[in-house]
Amino acid sequence: AALAADPRFGGPALAPQPGLLPLGPDPHSGLWEFAHLASGEVPRRRADGRLEYGEESALVLVLLPGGTFVMGAQGTSPSKPAYDPDARLDEGPPGPVELAPFFCSKFELTQAQWERVTGASPSVYKRGVSWGGIMVQGTHPVENVSWEECTRALAWIDLLLPTEAQ
Numbered sequence: 001a002a003l004a005a006d007p008r009f010g011g012p013a014l015a016p017q018p019g020l021l022p023l024g025p026d027p028h029s030g031l032w033e034f035a036h037l038a039s040g041e042v043p044r045r046r047a048d049g050r051l052e053y054g055e056e057s058a059l060v061l062v063l064l065p066g067g068t069f070v071m072g073a074q075g076t077s078p079s080k081p082a083y084d085p086d087a088r089l090d091e092g093p094p095g096p097v098e099l100a101p102f103f104c105s106k107f108e109l110t111q112a113q114w115e116r117v118t119g120a121s122p123s124v125y126k127r128g129v130s131w132g133g134i135m136v137q138g139t140h141p142v143e144n145v146s147w148e149e150c151t152r153a154l155a156w157i158d159l160l161l162p163t164e165a166q
Contacts, residue, residue: 003032008065009101019158020061020103023051032063033106038157039113055112055127055138059159061103064166071097071165097165104162112138114145118153 002025003009020034021042027049035042040058043051051060072094074080075087082094111123115138122145125131127138145153150161 003063009063014101017103023060026062026106029062031065034061034063034103035059036061036157036159040116053107053139055110057110057113057139059109059113060106062106064102064104066099066101068096068098070094099165102162102166104166108141109150110139111136111142114142114153117157122149 003014017034019037021037023033023035023043023045025032033051036059038058041056043053043057043060046052051057053060070082072092073082073084073087074092074094075083075085077083078085082092084091111121111127114123115121121127123136123140123142124144125136125140127136127140129136147161154160
């Protein structure tokens with residue numbers, strides 16, 4: 001009901017999203033956050049409204065409002081929209097893109113989340129190892145993964161990488 005009343009989301013009631021637990025709005029952005037239950041435990045909110053986020057935490061998805069914007073760039077006419085003197089030909093022509101509201105992860109996928117989803121640990125900077133005086137933890141982002149590996153892993157938990165427009 002709160003989202004239906006929010007003009008950023010167009011007014012209609014949103015259908016329940018299986019596997020997502022509403023956490024309420026972020027205290028700074030006002031955007032609604034959701035725990036992705038298949039990826040870990042539900043994070044709690046601290047007294048200041050911020051999330052407590054640990055190695056066991058689920059992905060937190062933020063519901064972003066849709067809208068229309070100009071995507072692309074052109075480098076031929078400063079008086080036309082999306083002018084960039086350094087634009088390449090493959091960046092144009094600029095044109096309007098309309099996005100419906102969508103979910104996007106608030107944080108990078110962590111090493112611990114990747115391990116829960118895939119059973120593997122591909123990162124070069126593995127948790128439990130000190131690099132540059134910093135002890136790597138499971139809350140550090142997973143790295144050393146390809147686009148294809150990410151696409152496969154996210155599909156196992158019914159998620160997708162964001163599109164270029166998103």
